[in-house]
Amino acid sequence: MTKHFTVESLIKELRLEVINISTNARNTKLYTSEVNRPGLQLVGFFEKFLASRLQVIGNAEWQYLNELSKEERSKKLLEFAKKPIPGIVVTAGNDIFEELEAVVIEMDVTLLRTEDTTSKFINDFYNFASKQMALKDSIHGVLIEVYGLGVLLLGNSGIGKSETALDLVTRGHKLVSDDVVEITRVNDTIEGESPELTRHFMEIRGVGILDIERLYGVGSVKQFQEIDLIIELENWDLDKNYDRLGFDETYSVILGLNIPTIAIPMKPGRNIAMIIEVATRNLIQKKLGYNAAQELNNRVLEKIKERKKGSN
Incomplete structure (x- = not known):
């Protein structure tokens, strides 16, 4: 049609x-x-x-x-x-x-x-x-604006997406949508927003339904946001090798577009909100042309060259 x-x-x-x-x-x-x-x-x-x-x-x-x-x-x-x-x-x-x-x-x-x-x-x-007239879909997750970028939190039900998003809100970031995110492809970007019925509301297990705008003010919510980063929250798997350097770029395809994706393992004691903030800052640095992992690799290679010259 x-x-x-x-x-x-x-x-x-x-x-x-x-x-x-x-x-x-x-x-x-x-x-x-x-x-x-x-x-x-x-x-x-x-x-x-x-x-x-x-x-x-x-x-x-x-x-x-x-x-x-x-x-x-x-x-x-x-x-x-x-x-x-x-x-x-x-x-x-x-x-x-x-x-x-x-x-x-x-x-x-x-x-x-x-x-x-x-x-x-x-x-x-x-x-x-x-x-x-754009391509549209909906996805189960939470969308937050962090440092001006849209971060989509994905993961199994009960993994802690809403709790992590609430932690980010208390740190000054903005809720776009909790539970269901309506996504739209606009040219070469993916925009997400909340269904009008649940806009600004959040469910926290053990507490109930929260009105984030009422609790934290109009500056804590946003109607829509371009999605720049996907964070996949998952239970810590001892048998899985998680990325420790950041060389490998992983992407998820949403409505035909590649979105940078990071898997973050959940474990008691880990400050997930802080890790998401750092991941977002790191993405901003990459967009500006600076890659910390590549910079470290260059330093290591330079040091190896110096040692080889010294041994000759």
């Missing part, structure tokens, strides 16, 4: 002023994040007209219409509105021409208005549309 969203959802999300609403607005679908500026169509050129896109009348189109006589304006707009367009948005808070309002009512076309500039509206529309 082709990804799409409705004009009705667009109105709600971008808080657009409704001048006229089509009787079929709930079922009027948009299939692209691009818009059309109908300058050419308003002067009568309809070849290769992208009628299926949202039509945006910005300052340039509005000024052209404003310079026409009422009769000419009504004629141009009627010819334009006869096409199968999903809706029209007038930007920058410009006045709605009487002829435009009359035409959209006659042709049963949705007409909207925004106070935003044309460029800002198109940018907001693109962001909203891209997210609506």
